[in-house]
Amino acid sequence: MDAAAKPVDWADRNWWRGATIYQIYPRSFQDTNGDGVGDLRGIEQRLEHIARLGADAVWISPFFKSPMNDFGYDVADYTRVDPMFGTNEDFEAVIAKARELGLRVMVDLVFSHTSAQHDWFQESRKSRDNAKSDWYVWADPSPDGTVPNNWLSMFGGTAWHWDSRREQYYMHNFLASQPDLNLHNPEVQEALLDVLRYWLERGVSGFRFDVINFYFCDRYLRSNPPLPRELRNDSIAPSVNPYNHQLHLFDKNQPENIDFLRKLRAVMEPYAAAAVGEVGDAQRGLEIMAEYTSGNDKVHMCYPFELLQPTKLTARILEETFQRMNRAAPDAWPCWAYSNHDTVRLPTRWHACDAALKNYAVLLMCLRGSACIYQGEELGLPEANLRYEDLQDPYGKEFWPEFKGRDGARTPMAWDDGANGGFSPNDKPWLPVVPEHIERSVAAQEGVEGSMLEHYRKAIALRRAHPTLRHGAMDAMWTSGDLVQFLRLGVETVFCAFNLGAGTVQARMPEGQWHPLGAEAGSKPPAPTVTLGPWEFCLAWRD
CATH class of the missing domain: 3.20.20.80 (Glycosidases)
Known part of the structure; x- marks a missing residue:
């Protein structure tokens, strides 16, 4: 279709x-x-x-x-x-x-x-004085030849990789083949x-x-x-x-x-x-x-x-x-x-x-x-x-x-x-x-x-x-056990109650004339006190 x-x-x-x-x-x-x-x-x-x-x-x-x-x-x-x-x-x-x-x-x-294969990096690594020499994070080794500091890579091990051309380390937060750009430049x-x-x-x-x-x-x-x-x-x-x-x-x-x-x-x-x-x-x-x-x-x-x-x-x-x-x-x-x-x-x-x-x-x-x-x-x-x-x-x-x-x-x-x-x-x-x-x-x-x-x-x-659900404000949440409740505020007020568990909870709606919302998606009908079974929810709206 x-x-x-x-x-x-x-x-x-x-x-x-x-x-x-x-x-x-x-x-x-x-x-x-x-x-x-x-x-x-x-x-x-x-x-x-x-x-x-x-x-x-x-x-x-x-x-x-x-x-x-x-x-x-x-x-x-x-x-x-x-x-x-x-x-x-x-x-x-x-x-x-x-x-x-x-x-x-x-x-x-x-x-x-x-990538280390990007033209920018290929130029940068050629020397310490080329046009893109400062486009990546380069650092001299510590006096004993080890890495400049203790920074670590997300992919495991040090965040520094030795480059023999420049005789410097370059930084990589991820793979060694992913050198970090120097955005200070x-x-x-x-x-x-x-x-x-x-x-x-x-x-x-x-x-x-x-x-x-x-x-x-x-x-x-x-x-x-x-x-x-x-x-x-x-x-x-x-x-x-x-x-x-x-x-x-x-x-x-x-x-x-x-x-x-x-x-x-x-x-x-x-x-x-x-x-x-x-x-x-x-x-x-x-x-x-x-x-x-x-x-x-x-x-x-x-x-x-x-x-x-x-x-x-x-x-x-x-x-x-x-x-x-x-x-x-x-x-x-x-x-x-x-x-x-x-x-x-x-x-x-x-x-x-x-x-x-x-x-x-x-x-x-x-x-x-x-x-x-x-x-x-x-x-x-x-x-x-x-x-x-x-x-x-x-x-x-x-x-x-x-x-x-x-x-x-x-x-x-x-x-x-x-x-x-x-x-x-x-x-x-x-x-x-x-x-x-x-x-x-x-x-x-x-x-x-x-x-x-x-x-x-x-x-x-x-x-x-419902524009209120798209970009309306949210009133403070209140919770009890597996129950979470909140209001969305906009061209209308929307009441939301969700049972985030496998038990049964009781949701109490604020005072007012509430209308059903979201029945086609499984919402329970509104009532002063709504019984929500496992993983059930209730949505309602009012002017």
């Missing part, structure tokens, strides 16, 4: 407030040339699925020229499509198709580092702003900025202090990674970042484009998000990790999350997500049954902020259980078997019950399609009342139909 285009005001500068953004991992969305890897033509072919879901925009993970050591997050050319994914003309076709369907396109940009900043201009001129409506708080490191390369064991959090790096043993005061989260974010915003403003920044910080993620999104002069939204935690979401955790955010900056704007290409899929991570997943879907649509949905989330796909020999992710290989990496969330999309779930005609796609996913394919759920796919469509439609 073709998707009808939604009416879109392309000049609306506030389209991002309360938007639902669908993340596409291009390697795993749709393969059209039979090489076992997804491509841009595949995205164009499948955009109608996203439009029918009701999303406002798509975020496409990196598709730029890359050696693929980190599967596209190691960029060798910011303005050229990698041949694996197609051509720049193929991307223009994606933009055109998306526009026909009323979908905006957001591009995933990695500005903290490049104004020329580097201007080159990155030119990348923004390039994609904006080609019709891009926004950006997702990878690890936005990693852009600057301390000018003086001071060592990080240790982090007490009781404060360690494995939401950013697994517990087996010593990265968690430091308080990251100096290798990221630097104050100079604020001015650069203002420059990013200034470039985007004439295009009515919006940005969401990924904040990778286990200790201060919400506070950094508040700092980066408050004031309407930096990035529009930030992507915190609080709902991506391995720990199951509880009413109390949700309440504390919003309390922290509101204390930091009442006007901060989050972009909430339960899943992405770096985390274990939600059903497996939180051991969630289908009833819980449906509850979480509606909750996401009712929270103040924007929302991201990762491909396959709308099908209720669990984490794919892969063998070691199937792994592609260097992160997973490094920490196996205690941590199995990110490939289990990156396996190809299941479209139907054909070969490889309809993803690819290749006998061996880049990652296998597991039988559990084919059972939950798009075709298997299409038009089936009560299916996860149809439920997500209803939940997203509910948000689209």
Whole structure:
């Protein structure tokens, strides 16, 4: 069935407030040339699925020229499509198709580092006095020849790699083949702003900025202090990674970042484009998000990790999350997500049954902020259980078997019950399609009342139909056990009560004349006292 285009005001500068953004991992969305890897033509072919879901925009993970050591997050050319994914003309076709369907396109940009194969780095490493010698973070060795300080890589081990040409170390927060750019250099900043201009001129409506708080490191390369064991959090790096043993005061989260974010915003403003920044910080993620999104002069939204935690979401955790955010900056704007290409899929991570997943879907649509949905989330796909020999992710290989990496969330999309779930005609796609996913394919759920796919469509439609849910204010949450309640305030007042547990709770509605809301998505009818069974919820509205 073709998707009808939604009416879109392309000049609306506030389209991002309360938007639902669908993340596409291009390697795993749709393969059209039979090489076992997804491509841009595949995205164009499948955009109608996203439009029918009701999303406002798509975020496409990196598709730029890359050696693929980190599967596209190691960029060798910011303005050229990698041949694996197609051509720049193929991307223009994606933009055109998306526009026909009323979908905006957001591009995933990695500005903290490049691939070691990028021309900028190849020039920089030639000598200490060439035109780009200061475009990356270089440092002399300590007097005994060891690394300049104690900074660690997210992928394990030191964050410094020796380069024999310059007889210096360069910094890498991730793989050694991903050297960190030196954004203290104004020329580097201007080159990155030119990348923004390039994609904006080609019709891009926004950006997702990878690890936005990693852009600057301390000018003086001071060592990080240790982090007490009781404060360690494995939401950013697994517990087996010593990265968690430091308080990251100096290798990221630097104050100079604020001015650069203002420059990013200034470039985007004439295009009515919006940005969401990924904040990778286990200790201060919400506070950094508040700092980066408050004031309407930096990035529009930030992507915190609080709902991506391995720990199951509880009413109390949700309440504390919003309390922290509101204390930091009442006007901060989050972009909430339960899943992405770096985390274990939600059903497996939180051991969630289908009833819980449906509850979480509606909750996401009712929270103040924007929302991201990762491909396959709308099908209720669990984490794919892969063998070691199937792994592609260097992160997973490094920490196996205690941590199995990110490939289990990156396996190809299941479209139907054909070969490889309809993803690819290749006998061996880049990652296998597991039988559990084919059972939950798009075709298997299409038009089936009560299916996860149809439920997500209803939940997203509910948000689209009520401006208060998209961009209204939120009154303080109140919780009791597994019960969480809050009000959304706007052109109408919306009451929201969710049972985030397997027991039965009693929700008491505020006084007033309340009307039913969201019955099609499973909401219980309003009453002065509403009994909510396991994973049930009640929504209601009044003038």
